[in-house]
Amino acid sequence: xxxxxxxxxxxxxxxxxxxxxxxxxxxxxxxxxxxxxxxxxxxxxxxxxxxxxxxxxxxxxxxxxxxxxxxxxxxxxxxxxxxxxxxxxxxxxxxxxxxxxxxxxxxxxxxxxxxxxxxxxxxxxxxxxxxxxxxxxxxxxxxxxxxxxxxxxxxxxxxxxxxxxxxxxxxxxxxxxxxxxxxxxxxxxxxxxxxxxxxxxxxxxxxxxxxxxxxxxxxxxxxxx
Amino acid sequence: xxxxxxxxxxxxxxxxxxxxxxxxxxxxxxxxxxxxxxxxxxxxxxxxxxxxxxxxxxxxxxxxxxxxxxxxxxxxxxxxxxxxxxxxxxxxxxxxxxxxxxxxxxxxxxxxxxxxxxxxxxxxxxxxxxxxxxxxxxxxxxxxxxxxxxxxxxxxxxxxxxxxxxxxxxxxxxxxxxxxxxxxxxx
Ligand code: SF4
Ligand code: FES
Ligand code: FES
Numbered sequence: 001x002x003x004x005x006x007x008x009x010x011x012x013x014x015x016x017x018x019x020x021x022x023x024x025x026x027x028x029x030x031x032x033x034x035x036x037x038x039x040x041x042x043x044x045x046x047x048x049x050x051x052x053x054x055x056x057x058x059x060x061x062x063x064x065x066x067x068x069x070x071x072x073x074x075x076x077x078x079x080x081x082x083x084x085x086x087x088x089x090x091x092x093x094x095x096x097x098x099x100x101x102x103x104x105x106x107x108x109x110x111x112x113x114x115x116x117x118x119x120x121x122x123x124x125x126x127x128x129x130x131x132x133x134x135x136x137x138x139x140x141x142x143x144x145x146x147x148x149x150x151x152x153x154x155x156x157x158x159x160x161x162x163x164x165x166x167x168x169x170x171x172x173x174x175x176x177x178x179x180x181x182x183x184x185x186x187x188x189x190x191x192x193x194x195x196x197x198x199x200x201x202x203x204x205x206x207x208x209x210x211x212x213x214x215x216x217x218x219x220x221x222x223x224x225x
Numbered sequence: 226x227x228x229x230x231x232x233x234x235x236x237x238x239x240x241x242x243x244x245x246x247x248x249x250x251x252x253x254x255x256x257x258x259x260x261x262x263x264x265x266x267x268x269x270x271x272x273x274x275x276x277x278x279x280x281x282x283x284x285x286x287x288x289x290x291x292x293x294x295x296x297x298x299x300x301x302x303x304x305x306x307x308x309x310x311x312x313x314x315x316x317x318x319x320x321x322x323x324x325x326x327x328x329x330x331x332x333x334x335x336x337x338x339x340x341x342x343x344x345x346x347x348x349x350x351x352x353x354x355x356x357x358x359x360x361x362x363x364x365x366x367x368x369x370x371x372x373x374x375x376x377x378x379x380x381x382x383x384x385x386x387x388x389x390x391x392x393x394x395x396x397x398x399x400x401x402x403x404x405x406x407x408x409x410x411x412x
């Protein structure tokens with residue numbers, strides 16, 4: 001067991017836990033975006049930052065990836081932390097301010113508008129879908145492609161992946177509904193709107209008609225429907 | 226339109242890719258090394274080659290694609306035998322990189338970021354190369370050329386062009402071999 005202090009509260013947790021888990025288990029709230037209970041920590045969104053006391057002064061760390069240490073003293077609500085979370089939330093608002101999840105997350109750290117302008121996109125690149133496909137499903141049909149401002153979630157070559165088993169786990173974990181089930185009606189059984197180079201035929205077992213699926217939206221380049 | 230040689234560049238031979246894969250250990254960590262070898266041999270990463278890579282080493286195709294699209298050193302589109310890279314960093318831009326680019330676009334008949342149909346030339350822009358005092362800079366397999374002007378671009382073009390025709394004299398298939406076996410890395 002490891003003993004540490006979070007927001008003045010003395011806490012005991014098992015070795016190998018992260019600061020975020022230690023806090024949550026003890027009823028201390030830390031906002032998160034890319035963190036998901038079922039996935040390995042990713043450390044991509046920086047909403048979960050906390051302040052760690054060190055001999056050389058306070059240090060800002062991402063609580064979702066930082067392992068608990070004996071005697072650690074952690075503060076989750078300082079002015080600096082509040083400021084950092086606000087900027088992260090403002091940037092998220094600039095990109096995906098139209099999604100309820102981001103609005104709520106931003107509101108929880110006191111942000112309701114943004115001074116920044118970014119191209120609007122429901123996907124906030126949290127990589128939950130990519131990690132879920134790899135870690136939970138074990139398939140890895142999609143990944144992050146390109147870099148910098150061109151970064152997108154995409155299947156290889158932006159063509160519907162033959163590896164996808166259409167389990168919709170990505171839909172399940174996406175916080176902003178950037179990957180939706182909307183396109184799946186009773187006959188259109190695929191969650192992805194990526195164009196495919198293969199013509200799909202009607203299935204002889206079920207009533208799945210590919211041409212109709214094609215009409216629904218086979219033009220989009222990335223996951224965003 | 227395309228000659229046999231060009232097709233062979235664009236369509237990788239299974240045996241060639243196998244050779245590259247055989248050289249490496251085939252663990253997941255050999256991914257970058259394999260991609261580098263393929264890029265070196267074909268001057269780009271053919272899609273079929275990436276699929277073969279993912280079948281051989283324990284990395285999903287999506288991950289291979291992710292890595293291939295992340296690094297600037299890799300290209301998913303065929304690239305020309307001669308590559309012109311024009312620096313468009315702030316200093317070079319101020320010193321007239323745009324004129325240099327326009328001239329190259331006119332001479333090569335392609336836009337920035339494109340490759341000529343005969344797979345001879347590629348025109349690209351790069352960010353600051355750290356030699357701002359020499360701007361505008363153009364990088365080719367001939368090395369770095371600084372203080373570029375339109376007339377110097379024309380001269381450089383002639384030099385690079387003469388390189389190309391030497392190879393062409395040896396016939397098309399030889400070109401492919403030259404490209405495949407050329408191990409001397411450009412500056
Ligand atoms: S599609 Fe959704 S889950 Fe995937 S990276 Fe974008 S926001 Fe995250
Ligand atoms: S939740 Fe920790 S960085 Fe996203
Ligand atoms: S801007 Fe071109 S070398 Fe620095």
